[in-house]
Amino acid sequence: MVDQSIAGAGTMVTASDGDRSGRARIAILLLCLGLAVAVLLSLTSGASDASAVSVAGDWLLGAAPGNEALSARDRLIVYDIRLPRVILGVLIGAALAVSGAVMQGLFRNPLADPGLIGVSAGASLGAVAVIVLGATVLAPVISVLGTLALPLAAFCGGLATTLVLYQVATRHGRTSVATMLLAGIALAALAMALTGILIFMADDRQLRDLTFWQLGSLAGATWQKIGSVGPVIVLALAAMPFLARGLNALALGEATAGHLGIPVQRLKYTAIVGVSAAVGASVAVSGGIGFVGIVVPHLLRLAIGPDNRYLLPASALLGACLLLLADAVARTIVAPAELPIGIVTAIAGAPFFLWILLRKRGVIDL
Amino acid sequence: MIEARDVSVAIGGKGIVANVDFDMQPGEIAVIVGPNGSGKTTFLRALSGDLPYSGAVTINGRDLLVIKPVEAAMLRAVLPQATTLSFPFTVREIVRLGLLGGRSGALPGEDERLPERALARVDLDDFAGRFYQELSGGEQQRVQLARVLCQVWAPVLDGKPRYLFLDEPVSSLDIKHQLIIMNIARDFARRGGGVVAVLHDLNLTAMYADRIFVMHRGRLAATGSPQDVLSDDLIEKVFDCRLRVGVLPAGDMPFVLPQSVY
Numbered sequence: 001m002v003d004q005s006i007a008g009a010g011t012m013v014t015a016s017d018g019d020r021s022g023r024a025r026i027a028i029l030l031l032c033l034g035l036a037v038a039v040l041l042s043l044t045s046g047a048s049d050a051s052a053v054s055v056a057g058d059w060l061l062g063a064a065p066g067n068e069a070l071s072a073r074d075r076l077i078v079y080d081i082r083l084p085r086v087i088l089g090v091l092i093g094a095a096l097a098v099s100g101a102v103m104q105g106l107f108r109n110p111l112a113d114p115g116l117i118g119v120s121a122g123a124s125l126g127a128v129a130v131i132v133l134g135a136t137v138l139a140p141v142i143s144v145l146g147t148l149a150l151p152l153a154a155f156c157g158g159l160a161t162t163l164v165l166y167q168v169a170t171r172h173g174r175t176s177v178a179t180m181l182l183a184g185i186a187l188a189a190l191a192m193a194l195t196g197i198l199i200f201m202a203d204d205r206q207l208r209d210l211t212f213w214q215l216g217s218l219a220g221a222t223w224q225k226i227g228s229v230g231p232v233i234v235l236a237l238a239a240m241p242f243l244a245r246g247l248n249a250l251a252l253g254e255a256t257a258g259h260l261g262i263p264v265q266r267l268k269y270t271a272i273v274g275v276s277a278a279v280g281a282s283v284a285v286s287g288g289i290g291f292v293g294i295v296v297p298h299l300l301r302l303a304i305g306p307d308n309r310y311l312l313p314a315s316a317l318l319g320a321c322l323l324l325l326a327d328a329v330a331r332t333i334v335a336p337a338e339l340p341i342g343i344v345t346a347i348a349g350a351p352f353f354l355w356i357l358l359r360k361r362g363v364i365d366l
Numbered sequence: 367m368i369e370a371r372d373v374s375v376a377i378g379g380k381g382i383v384a385n386v387d388f389d390m391q392p393g394e395i396a397v398i399v400g401p402n403g404s405g406k407t408t409f410l411r412a413l414s415g416d417l418p419y420s421g422a423v424t425i426n427g428r429d430l431l432v433i434k435p436v437e438a439a440m441l442r443a444v445l446p447q448a449t450t451l452s453f454p455f456t457v458r459e460i461v462r463l464g465l466l467g468g469r470s471g472a473l474p475g476e477d478e479r480l481p482e483r484a485l486a487r488v489d490l491d492d493f494a495g496r497f498y499q500e501l502s503g504g505e506q507q508r509v510q511l512a513r514v515l516c517q518v519w520a521p522v523l524d525g526k527p528r529y530l531f532l533d534e535p536v537s538s539l540d541i542k543h544q545l546i547i548m549n550i551a552r553d554f555a556r557r558g559g560g561v562v563a564v565l566h567d568l569n570l571t572a573m574y575a576d577r578i579f580v581m582h583r584g585r586l587a588a589t590g591s592p593q594d595v596l597s598d599d600l601i602e603k604v605f606d607c608r609l610r611v612g613v614l615p616a617g618d619m620p621f622v623l624p625q626s627v628y
């Protein structure tokens with residue numbers, strides 16, 4: 001709406017009609033607050049009775065002498081068990097949501113999602129290969145790469161899938177939705193079949209690990225895992241804001257983006273490598289957590305519009321919030337056991353995805 | 367100044383444009399006409415740097431092949447035939463993308479107001495808050511023109527002329543807006559810029575073109591002023607239908623009256 005109060009006062013004629021940047025900034029601010037609350041709640045919910053107040057008190061007092069806001073036992077639970085899990089949840093939620101948004105911008109298509117179009121499956125294949133073959137065929141490679149082998153393999157799997165997909169689905173700068181989704185299905189099927197061969201070769205212990213891991217879980221988060229994939233995700237996320245302007249231009253088509261002076265090839269490859277790194281790292285530690293990449297950007301586009309300068313940071317924040325929320329549900333709903341988080345995101349995300357399709361019926365035409 | 371020498375373009379091994387020479391001066395509107403499939407758009411895309419070509423193209427004396435995308439964005443803006451979007455951008459958000467080109471050439475601090483002014487010029491004053499996807503084809507085309515105008519707001523930058531490349535800018539517009547858009551082109555040229563447009567309407571071409579390039583089967587069939595080019599014989603031959611070219615009593619502007627296909 002035209003800002004009548006400003007226009008009427010005669011001070012400025014620049015109405016804010018159609019400008020959603022103010023709204024987007026407020027949304028980002030609110031999401032920051034929301035994430036802080038979600039982190040605090042995640043740190044304090046669970047079997048231990050460390051309350052939000054006492055954890056907050058501990059933060060405020062910090063290393064001050066006489067800080068007894070938390071008992072030693074609670075401190076251990078909060079900082080060595082819950083905190084790594086919360087950090088991992090934040091990193092992965094942000095990585096998946098931003099990857100979804102970037103991929104949708106790259107393919108010029110709101111249905112592109114690393115989970116839907118086979119990128120996660122490709123990353124899984126890489127990760128499973130390391131888990132199953134790590135002690136035998138790939139042993140020399142693993143001895144060199146150490147803990148980086150798993151995320152690196154997942155990255156390569158995701159990258160290969162994305163590159164093939166882009167080649168197949170994009171002709172002359174136009175991406176066909178149908179081709180993209182179908183090629184994604186084919187690639188995912190292929191990756192899953194190869195993964196199946198590896199699972200067939202796995203021993204019983206590996207099998208149990210794999211099954212649980214494939215369902216997606218933040219359980220078993222350790223500082224060591226954060227150390228191996230955290231930098232990859234942080235680096236990939238840090239690169240994404242630089243793509244925002246280019247992705248905005250790309251919404252007009254590749255040729256027009258080029259006419260506006262955007263180095264389109266470089267943009268595309270940066271986006272593909274960044275998404276593969278973020279998704280690969282996420283899959284490597286937490287398995288397949290679906291639908292975050294499609295639900296989060298879609299909700300945000302409804303609220304603040306598709307401008308990637310705001311969409312990407314907002315996606316990171318909301319993705320982190322939602323994954324913490326899903327993890328809280330996963331931890332508590334069948335307590336003292338816990339549900340794999342991938343099940344929670346799928347149960348919530350799949351109907352949402354159907355809702356998107358129903359709303360867009362007639363708009364999205366395969 | 368734009369000069370193209372012996373330009374040929376092949377797509378997928380098939381020759382679409384062959385041996386075209388093209389010259390235009392700043393201050394001019396150059397119009398490319400020709401039947402469907404005669405290579406007009408392909409030639410314009412080659413000029414825009416979208417397609418590999420053989421031959422030589424220079425813009426303001428510089429070889430097109432060595433102009434970087436960022437520099438090219440400051441030198442010319444390109445309006446494609448149609449632009450569809452997959453995301454719900456508002457009209458203002460789309461028009462503002464024109465400023466990504468780097469230098470609008472507007473006075474310092476005025477860039478923020480350019481979307482409004484550009485929209486007003488294409489007769490879309492109250493459209494900034496509307497969703498692009500909900501507009502008609504003609505309105506979308508005018509939004510895109512507003513975006514293009516933001517990119518090269520000043521027709522002359524640092525003493526050098528800039529160019530508008532318009533691919534069928536009026537194809538989906540009503541007659542009033544056809545004239546509005548062509549007047550914008552004329553104004554851009556009068557203020558020292560250059561316009562290259564692909565048009566289908568021969569009468570609009572006659573009204574606005576300083577120089578016409580008639581393309582036929584990928585080649586240049588004729589070039590010159592409207593008076594020189596628009597003749598019964600040439601038009602009948604190129605467009606393969608019977609036409610009569612007359613001259614309006616008030617002036618020397620030719621007009622084209624279709625007769626029948628056979």
